[in-house]
Amino acid sequence: MDDKDVQEQLAEHSQNINALKDNQFSLVAQVQVLQAALASALLHQPDRQAVLNTFEQYMRVAKESAPGMAARMEALQVGIASLLGKHQA
Incomplete structure (x- = not known):
């Protein structure tokens, strides 16, 4: 070359x-x-708890499907869960 x-x-x-x-x-x-x-x-959203429950189910599936990205998804998940009224300890 x-x-x-x-x-x-x-x-x-x-x-x-x-x-x-x-x-x-x-x-x-x-x-x-x-x-x-x-x-x-x-x-x-008036029923945030129902949305939160569904969201957490989908996130479990998403993290199991892409374990290499699970850590990155975690931070975003915490932010969305917070918007839905879940407070982290």
Whole structure:
């Protein structure tokens, strides 16, 4: 592989990395908007306990399905549970 090929490959990899970064930032922005919308809806939910119970069931399944992400899910779960009126000790 000559120097020109290496430079072209490097440029292509750099473009791919930048595209991945853009996608990640887009996903983060979408998650932020969805969290805000969810928080707004939950704060006006009359039967928060029923929603909390269902949410905790789904979270158990989600964490069992993706154990590598369970720790990251935990912090988000605590925040949503708090909006539903569950207070952590």
